[in-house]
Amino acid sequence: xxxxxxxxxxxxxxxxxxxxxxxxxxxxxxxxxxxxxxxxxxxxxxxxxxxxxxxxxxxxxxxxxxxxxxxxxxxxxxxxxxxxxxxxxxxxxxxxxxxxxxxxxxxxxxxxxxxxxxxxxxxxxxxxxxxxxxxxxxxxxxxxxxxxxxxxxxxxxxxxxxxxxxxxxxxxxxxxxxxxxxxxxxxxxxxxxxxxxxxxxxxxxxxxxxxxxxxxxxxxxxxxxxxxxxxxxxxxxxxxxxxxxxxxxxxxxxxxxxxxxxxxxxxxxxxxxxxxxxxxxxxxxxxxxxxxxxxxxxxxxxxxxxxxxxxxxxxxxxxxxxxxxxxxxxxxxxxxxxxxxxxxxxxxxxxxxxxxxxxxxxxxxxxxxxxxxxxxxxxxxxxxxxxxxxxxxxxxxxxxxxxxxxxxxxxxxxxxxxxxxxxxxxxxxxxxxxxxxxxxxxxxxxxxxxxxxxxxxxxxxxxxxxxxxxxxxxxxxxxxxxxxxxxxxxxxxxxxxxxxx
Amino acid sequence: xxxxxxxxxxxxxxxxxxxxxxxxxxxxxxxxxxxxxxxxxxxxxxxxxxxxxxxxxxxxxxxxxxxxxxxxxxxxxxx
Numbered sequence: 001x002x003x004x005x006x007x008x009x010x011x012x013x014x015x016x017x018x019x020x021x022x023x024x025x026x027x028x029x030x031x032x033x034x035x036x037x038x039x040x041x042x043x044x045x046x047x048x049x050x051x052x053x054x055x056x057x058x059x060x061x062x063x064x065x066x067x068x069x070x071x072x073x074x075x076x077x078x079x080x081x082x083x084x085x086x087x088x089x090x091x092x093x094x095x096x097x098x099x100x101x102x103x104x105x106x107x108x109x110x111x112x113x114x115x116x117x118x119x120x121x122x123x124x125x126x127x128x129x130x131x132x133x134x135x136x137x138x139x140x141x142x143x144x145x146x147x148x149x150x151x152x153x154x155x156x157x158x159x160x161x162x163x164x165x166x167x168x169x170x171x172x173x174x175x176x177x178x179x180x181x182x183x184x185x186x187x188x189x190x191x192x193x194x195x196x197x198x199x200x201x202x203x204x205x206x207x208x209x210x211x212x213x214x215x216x217x218x219x220x221x222x223x224x225x226x227x228x229x230x231x232x233x234x235x236x237x238x239x240x241x242x243x244x245x246x247x248x249x250x251x252x253x254x255x256x257x258x259x260x261x262x263x264x265x266x267x268x269x270x271x272x273x274x275x276x277x278x279x280x281x282x283x284x285x286x287x288x289x290x291x292x293x294x295x296x297x298x299x300x301x302x303x304x305x306x307x308x309x310x311x312x313x314x315x316x317x318x319x320x321x322x323x324x325x326x327x328x329x330x331x332x333x334x335x336x337x338x339x340x341x342x343x344x345x346x347x348x349x350x351x352x353x354x355x356x357x358x359x360x361x362x363x364x365x366x367x368x369x370x371x372x373x374x375x376x377x378x379x380x381x382x383x384x385x386x387x388x389x390x391x392x393x394x395x396x397x398x399x400x401x402x403x404x405x406x407x408x409x410x411x412x413x414x415x416x417x418x419x420x421x422x423x424x425x426x427x428x429x430x431x432x433x434x435x436x437x438x439x440x441x442x443x444x445x446x447x448x449x450x451x452x453x454x455x456x457x458x459x460x461x462x463x464x465x466x467x468x469x470x471x472x473x474x475x476x477x478x479x480x481x482x483x484x485x486x487x488x489x490x491x492x493x494x495x496x497x498x499x500x501x
Numbered sequence: 502x503x504x505x506x507x508x509x510x511x512x513x514x515x516x517x518x519x520x521x522x523x524x525x526x527x528x529x530x531x532x533x534x535x536x537x538x539x540x541x542x543x544x545x546x547x548x549x550x551x552x553x554x555x556x557x558x559x560x561x562x563x564x565x566x567x568x569x570x571x572x573x574x575x576x577x578x579x580x
Contacts, residue, residue, distance in 0.1 A: 214533060217540045219564040226564075242544045246560040404541070436544065470537065471520065 035066035154354025164347035177204035236405035262405035528570030
């Protein structure tokens with residue numbers, strides 16, 4: 001794989017450069033090479049060759065990042081599990097992938113029933129960064145997203161998927177990272193957006209700045225911009241919603257690139273934010289986990305490129321080798337200007353959900369393009385293509401919502417909320433937009449008031465914190481629409497949540 | 502305003518945002534000690550505090566605020 005060899009060269013040729021800044025401590029590419037080599041040795045000493053999927057506890061430290069690279073050099077995949085997610089959910093993920101080995105930099109590992117490589121206490125060894133051969137269809141990572149049946153849904157991404165992503169981003173002349181760049185990495189490694197925020201800096205020998213767990217993210221980001229003079233920002237739009245009241249205090253002339261993704265970017269805030277970054281190019285990226293992070297972008301500029309629809313910035317055009325297709329409910333292509341479901345084709349598309357035939361039959365289809373059978377992934381996002389060829393996001397086709405950039409199936413929350421309740425009350429999870437423009441989760445319960453402590457305690461053992469509803473309302477009778485469905489729009493009006501400013 | 506008065510008003514802000522009062526606030530209290538106090542609710546709490554005390558924090562103050570004690574100190578300096 002070209003990108004894996006490029007990683008090797010980038011590390012070898014920049015040993016005196018900083019690779020990571022974690023909690024105010026800098027690590028050079030030499031430190032990184034040492035950690036990678038130690039972990040590689042432990043992998044080859046401990047893990048059988050045929051075991052390809054390895055659990056990785058995603059702490060905020062150099063060992064965790066080194067493990068990803070070490071696994072790739074060894075031709076293996078990482079299955080990230082977040083230490084702040086309920087252990088039960090993480091074990092479910094390990095069971096689904098049949099991973100037997102875990103690499104964990106925690107002092108005490110929670111995973112007693114697995115073979116754990118403790119990456120914090122490995123012995124020094126000589127540097128070895130020569131990658132092993134991998135075949136194209138080998139998996140590089142598997143991420144799990146929220147699923148409707150209460151079971152997380154696995155998205156495997158192959159080495160050739162990642163290769164195609166790197167190839168497409170490299171082909172973009174507007175975006176070129178340099179060894180002098182200082183790049184923000186604000187994402188949990190269980191979130192696919194993180195792949196671009198560590199991979200591209202490492203490929204260019206830039207320095208990656210992480211956010212310590214438990215820090216108030218948007219303030220810490222501002223601190224890094226101000227004190228460390230970051231040059232490259234990659235963010236979800238909700239972050240700047242929080243900083244918005246303070247925009248007049250932010251002036252960051254060092255920032256060269258700011259990429260958004262993982263949620264709709266609104267034109268009013270994009271305009272205000274770009275005033276804080278006087279020397280910056282802004283990219284509005286689009287792309288689902290199933291398509292290896294990015295599928296294309298719109299180059300926003302407050303004067304020259306501000307195309308939007310209902311206040312949401314355009315997602316632009318597909319990147320190199322990617323095909324966009326907008327279809328109706330029968331998977332037929334619709335004309336320019338007509339809204340339909342956006343489907344993605346090309347070398348970045350996942351081979352399919354992990355062991356989930358039923359779901360794969362729904363989410364993927366093939367279509368003859370010229371003479372080739374092209375495979376498409378159905379994103380669930382409603383879009384249209386305009387006359388100039390730019391694509392425009394309109395909304396979701398289902399009950400999936402974005403909470404802080406994470407995809408959440410409302411049905412999964414309802415599934416777990418109803419589980420312990422013996423009251424058999426009807427429950428509906430809703431996304432409610434707060435006054436900052438960010439989505440928060442609400443749980444509407446069709447009942448007289450009762451104590452929900454048990455329900456919440458159960459949910460917290462099943463789902464990560466961003467999936468736990470923050471607001472509860474009891475409603476004696478749910479409002480219904482004309483055709484008898486629960487009127488979610490009206491239900492939302494019961495959530496008079498704390499507004500500010 | 503005494504420190505206790507400030508602290509009790511700060512607690513009001515927490516309760517109104519978090520929709521529960523299942524916590525104690527001391528100088529050393531951090532987000533880890535209070536259920537529901539995290540990145541998202543933090544901003545709501547901050548703006549509720551601003552409303553109650555009729556003050557406006559600077560981003561520079563907020564970025565170095567690590568516990569309730571820091572919050573109370575900043576409020577005192579603004580009053």
